[in-house]
Amino acid sequence: MKTRKFLIAMIPAFLLLSGCSGVMDSTQPAKRYYMLMPLSGTSEGGTGESLPGLVMNLTAVPGLDTDRIQALGSEAQLIRYANARWPDHLPEVLSSVMQRSMQSAGRFSEVEVASRPDSENWFLQLEVQKFYGLRNAGGTTSQVNVQIAGIIECGDRRTTFTVDDSAPVSSERLSAVVAAHQQSLDGATRKILGQMGENCS
Secondary structure (H helix, E strand, O other): OOHHHHHHHHHHHHHHHHHHHHOOOOOOOOEEEOOOOOOOOOOOOOOHHHHHEEEEEEEOOOOHHHHHHEEEEEEEEEEEEEEEHHHHHHOHHHHHHHHHHHHHOOOOEEOOOOOOOOOOOEEEEEEEEEEEEEEEEOOEEEEEEEEEEEEEEEOOOOEEEEEEEEEEEEOHHHHHHHHHHHEEEHHHHEEEHHHHHHHOO
């Protein structure tokens, strides 16, 4: 009788453990992290002593401030690709990538990420407004869109701009989606450098 009562009392505990087993199961798909790389091959040379310094700050619109790789669905819904992530939240990832891209461009003596400008250096404020795949009602990602709005302050000049770029997704694989993000980011970075060259020469 005591054994029977003990077994009955242990049933809730067994049920709780069985409910948790799926969450802790080592066979669950692992998170996959994807890197974005800075734009390369843009250096224009020059001497560090004659070049201005650059302070830059990058933010993202609500919905994009996440480490999840996302698509925009046909009903304006943000959809997360399963288990696919950037190494950090998007503003931190792109701040690092853009800082290295600007530094490798060879136009600046130094590039610093900070929230406020200073009186000695140029200041570049960027806001990421689009950074996602476009997914149709059938669940296929056709392309990746990137849009970045910016303000550049250099000397007594202050210019606002918006750059857009897109790239097709060759197949419905995460590697192809990430490659399209990289291609679009490279295109947008080149256009930002072009804006700076036109307005701060």
